[in-house]
Amino acid sequence: MAYRGAKPFDVPGLNKTLKVQDLEESRNIYNVLPDDSQQPEILESHIHNLATLFVRNRADGILGIHLAHAHFAIPENTAILGVNYNEPHCRWARTTAIQAMNLSNVHGHIFVLTDHGFHPYEYQTGPIPDLSGVNSAFLPELTDYLNTNNLSTLVRLQIIDQNPAHMLELILPQGTIMLDVSNLNRCVPTRQTG
Numbered sequence: 786m787a788y789r790g791a792k793p794f795d796v797p798g799l800n801k802t803l804k805v806q807d808l809e810e811s812r813n814i815y816n817v818l819p820d821d822s823q824q825p826e827i828l829e830s831h832i833h834n835l836a837t838l839f840v841r842n843r844a845d846g847i848l849g850i851h852l853a854h855a856h857f858a859i860p861e862n863t864a865i866l867g868v869n870y871n872e873p874h875c876r877w878a879r880t881t882a883i884q885a886m887n888l889s890n891v892h893g894h895i896f897v898l899t900d901h902g903f904h905p906y907e908y909q910t911g912p913i914p915d916l917s918g919v920n921s922a923f924l925p926e927l928t929d930y931l932n933t934n935n936l937s938t939l940v941r942l943q944i945i946d947q948n949p950a951h952m953l954e955l956i957l958p959q960g961t962i963m964l965d966v967s968n969l970n971r972c973v974p975t976r977q978t979g
Contacts, residue, residue: 869910
């Protein structure tokens, strides 16, 4: 997608306050994403180039990439909201009524590159991570790389967990749960998405 419009680093839920219409738009974005099994593999050269871009711009450890995918259709007036838990360490993301969300305690979690810049399509409770150390050239460079290499429909930007663990995502009706593999028995991974 070509990039037009607002400044590339002017992103709702990342460094700009979320509005209800941002959450409503995320439903439209999510509902047209393919299942992860329908997405091609990302070439290792792109993974290496993206990692270099993240490190060069001091975004590593805070932001990462995510394979664009969806698991179900989101009903009207809802968005996907994730909550982290400690016992056991997990992230539960589920469709949540927009009117029930406290926008002062919600930020974007996964962002898609649209014609107007990056836009969240999945959200997370809690404060946004400190992005003050990330180089201001990061999002323009990432935008250019994704567009130049025709990756804007495949690769998404994600705020990564500050307590990294090897996790597997289990698909539920209208939600997902990501659990540390140490808490799972007999689960076999099918695709790496983040």
